């Protein structure tokens with residue numbers, strides 16, 4: 001099971017997407033339970049994955065170190081903006097399986113949304129992690145908004161050569177920042193996805209599997225005849241988030257949503273809180289459900305853009321799936337002929353907090 005652990009509600013940035021720190025009465029800035037409470041909560045789970053999250057998790061690096069020292073049988077993941085990467089000693093970085101660094105693509109896009117010089121500092125952090133030879137999968141975690149050009153931004157991150165995988169999430173449903181979402185979908189996102197799929201397929205012919213997470217997730221399901229989990233991030237059934245006050249919630253975004261509350265680590269154990277939230281209609285009857293999984297539990301419950309807005313985002317998911325279906329037969333042949341290693345298509349190897357469907 002995946003445990004997304006808030007180490008603090010505080011953040012050292014104030015990105016346009018979320019505005020920075022959580023109010024301390026919603027997500028306290030200090031952890032209000034002990035590592036022993038956490039250990040007792042997950043006792044009996046034979047394959048725990050612990051993902052450090054915030055706020056900015058490295059603002060509380062001493063808690064991270066205590067958890068990694070005392071629950072050393074877990075897999076470790078961190079989602080960080082990377083600015084405080086040196087706050088954690090090298091020996092801890094060596095213990096991570098996955099490190100997700102928040103970066104939106106090109107310098108001007110990242111710095112517009114995240115702040116002055118952030119791009120430079122994240123790239124420096126990624127290069128430093130490579131220089132110390134961490135074994136972790138280093139993932140660029142992009143937020144895609146109106147100034148993003150999915151093709152230009154993903155291609156840019158690929159060209160830096162420091163990220164093993166690239167994942168993106170659309171800044172939709174909870175965001176009211178869009179001026180003209182429809183035009184952006186038609187003129188920017190859809191052509192960009194098409195161009196990226198072309199790029200992916202051209203590389204595959206030469207045996208190179210580019211680490212674009214949404215493509216890998218859908219192609220894996222198509223090629224190995226699997227289904228995506230619902231929702232693909234596992235929220236509420238195989239993944240939970242633990243707030244600094246000990247509350248256990250289905251999705252780390254849903255800190256103040258009643259529907260997301262599942263229990264707390266003082267009174268419950270891990271078996272009590274999983275499997276409690278599901279996606280229903282219209283997703284379960286949707287012909288894309290096996291390859292989409294209902295996309296996002298939070299968006300499914302909240303629908304801030306109404307049903308029409310929900311459907312607009314669906315149309316982007318369906319477009320990407322349809323375009324990937326067009327190349328899946330060719331990719332299968334490349335795999336059967338030994339040009340592509342099947343293992344490289346089995347991504348992610350475990351729930352590493354990439355939500356798979358943007």
Ligand code: SF4
Pocket residue numbers: 282283284286287288289292293294295296314315317318
């Ligand atoms: S495409 Fe939309 S309706 Fe269909 S499964 Fe995905 S989120 Fe649900």
Ligand code: SF4
Pocket residue numbers: 231233234235251252253295296297298299355
């Ligand atoms: S994809 Fe949606 S439900 Fe899943 S973790 Fe992200 S916001 Fe929460």
